[in-house]
Amino acid sequence: MADAFDERLKTSLRRATEPASRMQEDVWSRIAERLAAEPTDREEAAEEAAPSPVRRRRLRRAAVGSAAAVAMLGAFLAASPPGQAFVAEVKSWFAPQKTVEEPLEGLPESTEVELQEGTAGYVIYFDEARFRMDRVDGVDRIVPVEPPGPGYPEVYMEISHTDGAPADVAKALAASVEREPTVLGPRKVEFPTAGWEVYAVGGTGGLAWNDPVVRYLAIDDGAGGSFVAKQKYFLEAEEGYGARFQLMMKEFYITENP
Known part of the structure; x- marks a missing residue:
């Protein structure tokens, strides 16, 4: 799950921020740090075996990590037209x-x-x-x-x-x-x-x-x-x-x- 989100985010970031490559590298390095905290497939399996309150708390932290990464992206890029386009694309990822x-x-x-x-x-x-x-x-x-x-x-x-x-x-x-x-x-x-x-x-x-x-x-x-x-x-x-x-x-x- 984290790998798929990681790859999708990087692909869209490259496309949306081509005119600002230096800023792109800085933004992505910060986002990658947040995404690295999300659970791998093996960790997710371990979470499923954990008591429900613990599992909910840990999975919620992972979700907040992704949301925080999106928020961080907005803070860096929303001021530029390519950044605005990318933020709009991120919004579209949420299922209606x-x-x-x-x-x-x-x-x-x-x-x-x-x-x-x-x-x-x-x-x-x-x-x-x-x-x-x-x-x-x-x-x-x-x-x-x-x-x-x-x-x-x-x-x-x-x-x-x-x-x-x-x-x-x-x-x-x-x-x-x-x-x-x-x-x-x-x-x-x-x-x-x-x-x-x-x-x-x-x-x-x-x-x-x-x-x-x-x-x-x-x-x-x-x-x-x-x-x-x-x-x-x-x-x-x-x-x-x-x-x-x-x-x-x-x-x-x-x-x-x-």
């Missing part, structure tokens, strides 16, 4: 639709998800039968096609970009919810992707079914900034909407430097 299988509400579920392009240099997959993406004040907001109904707290996930390292952004987010009865974090996490998380419960702090929940995830953009995913739902929906938002973030990929 695929099947994901994950446990939801305690049961395994197979779901068809579709590729969505965000406004700040990322793509994400989600089920268009259940969710849609709106633009609210310049921010991408993923909302249920059929909201829970009157009397329920808001349910959505917003994805935005901001300046600052993820750890610093997470500290500021924790301060913004410090008055809530229950606050966890900021804490470094590997699931659903590598980043910093803040989790807060309002209302009774976790005693009522409709206590509002907000979860923030700050993700390094590779260029000194952060993507922030803000998830809002209610306590009873932790294994429903909460789990689905987390699974969406497993399929979050940075495609260019914002």
Whole structure:
């Protein structure tokens, strides 16, 4: 898998950056370092035998490595016409639709998800039968096609970009919810992707079914900034909407430097 991606990336890079060969060598050497961390076929077989939490964490790191390589490529080349063409080609590598299988509400579920392009240099997959993406004040907001109904707290996930390292952004987010009865974090996490998380419960702090929940995830953009995913739902929906938002973030990929 890594070899195929490696070869495809090098071939496209040669074609797309012919006018800037010196920059090409510098870019590729950096990307190759990231790709070298991806598992070989033998290592992947060993991962399959590992306990599932460990396997998911390690495979996720490999996926983040590829995404980071793409992001690094965008940072170096997006300013030039050949670079822009190459970034567009990299985006086209993502399948427009695929099947994901994950446990939801305690049961395994197979779901068809579709590729969505965000406004700040990322793509994400989600089920268009259940969710849609709106633009609210310049921010991408993923909302249920059929909201829970009157009397329920808001349910959505917003994805935005901001300046600052993820750890610093997470500290500021924790301060913004410090008055809530229950606050966890900021804490470094590997699931659903590598980043910093803040989790807060309002209302009774976790005693009522409709206590509002907000979860923030700050993700390094590779260029000194952060993507922030803000998830809002209610306590009873932790294994429903909460789990689905987390699974969406497993399929979050940075495609260019914002």
